[in-house]
Amino acid sequence: MRFGVVIFPGSNCEQDVIRATRYLGYESEYIWHGDTDLSGFDAIVLPGGFSYGDYIRCGAVARFSPVMAEVVRFAEAGGPVLGICNGFQILTEAHLLPGALLRNRGLKFICKPVTLRVEESVCQWVDLPAGTLRTIPINHNEGNYVCDAETLSALNANGQIVLRYVEQDGSTSPGGSAPNGALDDIAGICNERGNVFGLMPHPERVVDPLVGGTDGQPFFTSIVGRLAEVAS
């Protein structure tokens, strides 16, 4: 199992993803944003950071990097693609995922652990039972997910909403539980096929009990299990 982690100018979480995946026992290598060859990789991760300084809009410039045409092709062929934080923003700009991520409602950069509820979804990156709660840090200024009403009902109907922000006890506040104001408390979504997954929280930061816990592990181990099943 070999993960490829794309580095854009301004990415800053690529080392965390490399370390997390290697810690879990997988091969993992960097992919430069100018590269156009993804052969040899089983899954692609777009890491967090501030690609191209987040100029124009987060992810708007990164989406035109040479590597992205290949990432789109890889995803369209059913290859698993994960976008974390800035990676999620890039996936929406590249139209691999619907909607957009706007500035946090409270105008503040938010960096703290949040409680997430796993939803019933078609996502290939998550095999946790629906209702499972996980505590994973967020670290962003633009995590306020929006889409139009038609897209939202399609996301719900197709099982594309993978993670929602909830209160610590798993309940939902009437005013919404998303710290960033995200529509319908959405923290992560996938495409219809389930192979492309974007989320604002950083699971790569919680894979080692020595540094923060292990709640993020399933977001890397599930896809490996899934690919092994397909191969056998």
Added chain:
Amino acid sequence: MARYEIYVTYKKGIFDPPGATAERALVNLGYEGVHEVKIGKYIRLEADADLAAVSEMCDKLLANPVTEDYRIETVEE
């Protein structure tokens, strides 16, 4: 060469946090007649390109059609 001025604004119904904050701040300063503030982007572009090409630039990069509208004005010399 042509000059264009492009105004990018959030679509109707998309919450604009900086605009809403400025609106509250103005009301707090005593400007009670303020009803709505929307904050967007202003882009000045000089290019050997016609209006259709500039629209394409907006659709592809300068604006996000999912959340934003844009208006292009041609600047007469």
